[in-house]
Amino acid sequence: MIRFEDVYKRYPNGREALSGISFALERGEMAFLTGPSGAGKSTLLKLVALIERPTRGAVIVNSRNTAGVSRRRIPGFRRRIGVVFQDHKLLHDRSVFENVALPLVIAGFAPRETGRRVRAALDQVGLRGREQHEPITLSTGEQQRVGIARAVASRPDVVIADEPTGNLDPELSLEIMRLLERFNDVGVTLLIATHDLKLVEHLGHRTIRLVAGEISADGFAADGSAARRPATPDPTLTGRHGTRYRD
């Protein structure tokens, strides 16, 4: 679903954010992207959403090489990807309903279908009945849930999230992650960047660790208590819920 093949990203200022990244995320898989600040997590997600393009290497999303997506075709490409942001990026002059409906309106759904999907998405994130509220009147956790509802409203195959719990306390963070897990349960491919290692360990999904633009580890957290089976079992995996290290 998401495949990186020896991807390099160098910004115009000369900083190399990613060097030689290769990994694959299968359909329906869920993975965390961890690493210290500046390790390249955000850059990697930007390549997936075509906010940036790789300097070298191939980024393949939804079986499409992003190099072949012209500027004019980026909107259509992005409609198949849901994005969750640390700062929600909600529009504060619009109601919760209108925020969640935005991708649906853009995709051209009829009003009736849009309403149905928006209510379904809000129901899934536990905000049913709050359609007409202003985002500003909601708590931070609730705002993030609106952001998630917007990301999944058009039922994309892939959802990427950049520090979705960055502004939340541990309890709310867990709640948000559990919510994202539920979407993964119904088949959405998820890639979540976070530096909340405790939470990552607690949840026990596949974890890709970036350090200085390179993958330093790709496998399952040591604490396997809450670990799940990977969507596609990896024969190189060792032990009960062993950790596989590269390099």
Add this chain to the structure above:
Amino acid sequence: MIEAAARYFRLHAQNLSGAVSRLLRYPLGSLLTVLVIAIALALPAGMRVFLANVGALSGSWEGAADFTVYLDDAVSEERARELASEIATRADVDQVEFINRADALEEFRSQSGFGEALDALEDNPLPHALVVRPGQTAVNAMETLAESLDALGETALVQLDTEWVARLRAMLELVERTVDIVSALVALAVVLVIGNTIRLEINNRSTEIEVMKLVGGSDGFIRRPFLYLGFCYGLAGALVAALLVAAALALLEAPVRALAELYASVYTLMGLGRRDTLVLLGGGAALGWAGAWIASARHLRAIEPT
């Protein structure tokens, strides 16, 4: 197919109502912009109304564009009267008045103040004359008539009394050209004003534009609300401009009537008229659209998600 069309019209209707509600959300700011556009548009529109009125006035004066035909000294009074009735039968002549040289001298003596000087002359220096009122007032018809009167052989001089009408016309043409130039400049100003307003609007809504781009909004989808906003600014400005012109005419109506009464005539001011009003409204809307188009083409591309 039908669904696509329905979607198309739905989006446009949403954009239009969105633009209107955006104008109403900040009524004072919108009003100021609309007023600037309206005053700019009212200038050429008002000048055109003025021109139309002067043109109509000069047209009615032209009806009184008489020729004075001075006959040769040798032509007798009898022959002059014959000539008068001959010319009067022409199709392009409305009526002919004969002026006896003796009467003309009397009139000149009483009005010019040169009575004593005239007394010093032995003979009446004035010839018999005919005042010919043409049947048609078109310039070339009058020229044809003047030429054929001149060619009669017994005429000494054919003089168009109303050359000043032609001069007025030439002046009007000059003013008309000036109004055209002013209109073009005003159109440019309106495009710039609306373009700048849309640029500010785009800057204010950069977060929204960024989010829309992130969730897959195409350039056209993102641009359209701004085009409709420009369209609404232009149309509202033109509407207010039409009202301003109507108000100015209402203010001028009484003095114009008083002036016309002094000339013992009745004159009603012409307003913008249906066609010109439509041109004004359509033009304003088109200029707004154009301004928004230019601004959005330049500035929307610069806002990209980071």
